[in-house]
Amino acid sequence: MTTRNTLVPSVLWWFNQSFLLEYVKMPSTPLIEIKHISKNFGGVQALRDVSFRVERGEMHALVGENGAGKSTLMKILSGVQTDYEGALIINGTPVKFNGTRDAEAAGISIIHQELNLVENLTVAANIFLGREKTNGGWFLDDRAMERESAELLGQLDCDINPRQRVSELRVGDQQLIEIAKALSLDAELIIMDEPTSALTESEVERLFRVIDQLLARGKTIIYISHKMEEIFRRSERITIMRDGTHVTTKRCAELSPKEVTHLMVGREIESTALGKNRQPGETLLKVENLSLPWPGHVRQWRLKDVNLELKRGEVVGVAGLMGAGRTELLECLFGATDVAPQGRIVLEGNDVSFKHPAEAMAAGIGLVTEDRKRLGLFSHMNIRENITLCTLSSLTASGLISSRQEREATGASIRKLGVKAAGPEAPILSLSGGNQQKCVIARWLRTEPRLLLLDDPTRGVDVGAKAEIYQIIDELCREGMGLLMTSSELPELMIVCDRILVLCEGRLTGEFTRDQFSEAAIMEAATGSVTTAAM
């Protein structure tokens, strides 16, 4: 064992390390030992020499900001990512997974943040997907699968019909199906990647009851989350990661939530620096009774009767859980929805109803989309082409694009937003997430919008670039632009915004001005009225 070798040099040094105590308490081999794991994604070092261990039967919290490397590490653990440096030791034997099946066979199951279910199949079919039970090897034995599914779900104290289609279930129930699937695989270790990001309060309570049960049955859980109360509620130890490196692993009792946040970020976020002395001007946007139908869904409305007002030189945040309608709200304003919204949208005093994003763009609105890879970037194009795409008509001379003008425009944008790149001709994918996002923002700024919609603009962006994006937002606001932004991270909205609107299941359930900001109150609004609204 490595512990013995390292014990020899300096006993004193070891005394300072708190986890010496743990070896006294838990002398057995850890369930999982992660040793010097590094991973390089083409351009970006996602993991750098990460080592820690997960003991058998513990709930181990893994925290870190977006881009800290948690997800990459979990992908390695669950066999999704098979190419890395370093070693993975399970039950004392080194393993090398060649795919998710290998990981499942070794007793590791992962419940992804974005659930991995086939929505048009039944609950039972999903639980047994890829391992279907058969009669004599040819025909599916639905009855046996349904019986066993009902049993598994019963163990989790939840009442879901195994014959129901997954698409008809609420997100919280869908998550339990993933957990039931993990149980059916007889998983030793269950990894939960931000499991509560889309759950209501009562669903979170139920999830924790299930977690209690799993722990009582001797399962090990790695729990990934941003939310401190959840982390401190049940976990025995916390591992903190930052920028792809392992910061520390400590017992929960030795840390306070504040210390954890501090270690996660690596420095204090100067939350007071932004938003001071902003001078909101006249009303830019007014939305009255905006509703977005949701055909064929029990909820019927993606958005229902939303009212809001936005002034020039103001940043308004939209908070809410996953599926609350944040993205849909921005899409309505941008004319990008499949179904036409109802209600009134007044932009600069004129009633507008956009049928295509091109009309919204012409009216002075820009939208920085949420899912950068899927909806924002043109990955086969270079930086220049990505930045100038929306404004080529201003760079043409007699119908032809002037490459000189285009180069100059790109250069100006790159300088203005501080994009760090090898040059304007570098492929957009060679940039880090933060710089890619700056390019997308630059594309929209070149259209000189008066209203900029930002949908979770710092998702997958490292800490440094985050601060720079906040700075850009602040500057734009002071130049008189109106900004409406959403975020999956509440603290971020509290730093950047003048006001925060809260959506819950498509309805506006709260509005807070800067002096009223409190994480607890906003979360309450985001989850509070859920049970009544859903009925």
Added chain:
Amino acid sequence: MSELPSSNSSRVNSGKSIWSRLPIELGLLIAIAAVICFTATVDDSYRVKTAYNAKEILRQTSLLGIFALGAAIVIISGGIDLSSGSVIAFSGMICCSIMLALAPVDSAGNPDTTNLGVGILLLAISGTLFVGLIIGTFHAWLITVIGLPPFVATLASLVGLRSLGRVLIQDINAAVTTSGSSTKIYISDPLFNDLGRIWWVPLVVFLVLSFLLWLLMSRTQIGRHLYAMGGNEDAARLSGIRTDKQKWLAYCIGSVTASIAGILYCSYVGEANPESAGMGYELNAIAAAVIGGCSLTGGIGTITGTMLGALFLRVVIDSVAKTVKGSPDEFEGLIVGLLVVLAVAFNELRTGAIRQKKFFAGKLGFVSLFILSGLVGIMGGVLSTSNQLRWGTLCGVLALILLGGKAFWERRSR
């Protein structure tokens, strides 16, 4: 973090092999030169009748290239147009029908197409191009408004248009001539026939069209938007690009170029015959585009690449026709199929690491050993002139030994 992007991108570039930095156009030029040199050494036709061969190859390349450009633009925009072969047949029929209907009537009451005059010719051509525009518009409507996948929408045209042409031509013949419902229309107007028969006419049309489309694709906003839409349609729409209009344009270019080719083919053979004209040409066009570097996933490809792709395809087909002394028509499909697979595989491999690639991994790899050897054996047999069975067996066994050796080495090095 801040220094990462620049340092990494430079390292990524330097890490790649020389192949990946070579533009596809240069690679094609080298390949074309190599094939021509090979043919010239094996067969004396290139040396004895240089001018004739060059003109023939250029004519064939131009005829193929004209609608390959259309196919390339549809592919770059993220779609696929399977209909060009049928559009060629249908447009030829339309063009000849217009000329037939407007031709002066002789004493026996039949239209006389020996001297039509420029006016009728222009009318026929513009009418045909208009029909091409209509077909493209119809495709765009099916795809954007009805929401059919491009594959299905243009597949319907591929099957339907040729059939429609065959039905229509009989009715038109019955209505205009006294000879009844013939399935062909012959046009003997020398001016019209010159369009396809003088070698430089198709070439000039091809070059002018290439230049215009090159301008469109690489120097205008529309072209940039087509590339963007092909690469990421959702992002393009959310960037305020009118993707429906872009698609309309792409499919119209696809079918109008096919119509131009249809007119030229028709004038070359002097008849409209929707039963066999342009049969299977849609795949040749797609093949030329793909060989020229267009990616079927959209967003990638160039006009110059497609031009050279068409030239390469024709040069190889001609080379086989010259060296094997068989009928080039019979070999054409085989060559196109082989070249497409090789070109795409080559493109994949030059960006990936060719040395680490395992070709015969797993059970599929094992079975493919025998499939490939069998194919080589059949080819060997077909291409040899005497003792075909013996040559075929020899080639097959030789291939099996070579490929088996490679497979064995791959499995050991694991």
